[in-house]
Amino acid sequence: MRFYEHEAKTLLVRQGIAVPAGRLARSPEEAVAAAQEVGFPVALKAQMLSGGRLKAGAVRFAEAAEQVSAAAGAILALELTGRRPMGLLVEAKAETVQEYYLGVTYDALAKRPVVIFSDRGGVDIEEVAEREPEHIARRHFSALLPPALFPLRQAIAALGIGGDELGALTDILHRLAQMFLAHDLTLAEINPLARRADGSYLALDCHLEMEDEAVGRQRDMLDELGIDPASHQAREPTPFEGRAVEIDRMDHRGVAGRVVEFAGRLGLIIGGGGASLAAFDAVRRHGG
Numbered sequence: 001m002r003f004y005e006h007e008a009k010t011l012l013v014r015q016g017i018a019v020p021a022g023r024l025a026r027s028p029e030e031a032v033a034a035a036q037e038v039g040f041p042v043a044l045k046a047q048m049l050s051g052g053r054l055k056a057g058a059v060r061f062a063e064a065a066e067q068v069s070a071a072a073g074a075i076l077a078l079e080l081t082g083r084r085p086m087g088l089l090v091e092a093k094a095e096t097v098q099e100y101y102l103g104v105t106y107d108a109l110a111k112r113p114v115v116i117f118s119d120r121g122g123v124d125i126e127e128v129a130e131r132e133p134e135h136i137a138r139r140h141f142s143a144l145l146p147p148a149l150f151p152l153r154q155a156i157a158a159l160g161i162g163g164d165e166l167g168a169l170t171d172i173l174h175r176l177a178q179m180f181l182a183h184d185l186t187l188a189e190i191n192p193l194a195r196r197a198d199g200s201y202l203a204l205d206c207h208l209e210m211e212d213e214a215v216g217r218q219r220d221m222l223d224e225l226g227i228d229p230a231s232h233q234a235r236e237p238t239p240f241e242g243r244a245v246e247i248d249r250m251d252h253r254g255v256a257g258r259v260v261e262f263a264g265r266l267g268l269i270i271g272g273g274g275a276s277l278a279a280f281d282a283v284r285r286h287g288g
Contacts, residue, residue: 001210001232002049006089007225008206012190015179017172019203022091031072032065034090041093042068046075046085049232051207056080061093081235094202099192101125102173104180112140113180115173117155121192135159147177168201169193183221184214212258 003011009019023034024047035042046058053059058078060071072088099121107114120128120135128135137158139151153170161169172193180188187209194202210218215229222229237245244259262268267283270276 001212001215001229003208003210003227003232004047004049004086005045005206006047006087007227008208009089009203010225011179011183011208011221012203012206015175017175017190017203018201019206020091020094022089024087025072025090026087028069028072028076031088031090032068034088035062035065035068038090038092040064043091043093044068044071044075045089045091045205046078046080047087047089048080048083048085050081050083052080058085083235094194094196094204096192096194096202096204097197098195099204100169100195101128101189101191102169102176102193103187103189103191104173104177104185105187105189107140110140113143113177114138114140115152115155115177117159117169117173119159119161121194125189125191141177143181147174147181149174152177164199165195168199172201172203183208183218184211185209186211 021038025031025034041063044060062068101118101121103116118136137155139155152173156169189207190203238261240261
């Protein structure tokens with residue numbers, strides 16, 4: 001389950017991580033009012049669950065009300081992965097002197113959560129990993145105990161950062177790791193985290209994903225934010241996926257399990273006790 005950016009930032013603020021002043025708008029008129037409230041210049045950001053917003057023209061900047069109205073209308077008319085934005089996040093544009101990437105996810109091989117830090121924020125972390133791997137540091141930590149500061153500090157110090165900057169970044173990464181565990185997240189990503197000229201830090205963008213099976217455990221938090229998990233999937237379920245959900249509801253143990261339909265002729269079957277092998281044999285027998 002994915003969170004919209006404005007929802008993710010609400011959780012960041014609750015965790016004590018600063019974000020730019022911003023307001024959610026659902027029309028050009030509301031966007032103009034929001035911009036006047038937070039102050040110009042502003043960034044207008046489509047609230048969508050798919051990535052690549054900047055490249056698709058779904059993030060724009062404005063310095064006056066007329067620009068806000070035109071940009072908001074253009075953004076709200078966009079369509080990505082078959083969906084239009086549910087609204088706009090209108091934020092005060094922040095001047096920065098340095099941008100960082102902070103991420104927490106699970107390492108499937110180590111079977112432990114891992115923090116990822118880079119001093120090359122503002123771009124896709126995959127690009128940094130490919131072109132400048134020396135600017136990325138990773139450290140694992142325990143999922144059974146509260147996150148310790150030491151491995152997080154190690155990850156940041158590995159890129160030559162020290163002094164007050166090391167302390168401030170460690171604190172923010174620690175808060176992000178705490179949130180990751182507390183809300184059963186599979187990904188918590190701030191990109192970029194901006195350092196301003198006065199030494200303060202702002203999370204300019206945030207991406208959160210939560211384990212689908214944790215919805216029941218996180219119901220209080222989701223209700224507080226007014227989130228319907230069914231509306232927070234990256235795309236509408238296909239008829240085949242919908243049928244799997246119906247089959248699951250027939251038996252309290254769950255029969256179909258989570259089914260994700262791929263495009264083209266690609267399929268992935270994960271089972272246990274030999275079920276996958278039997279399924280592969282059946283697919284091969286029928287020419288797959």
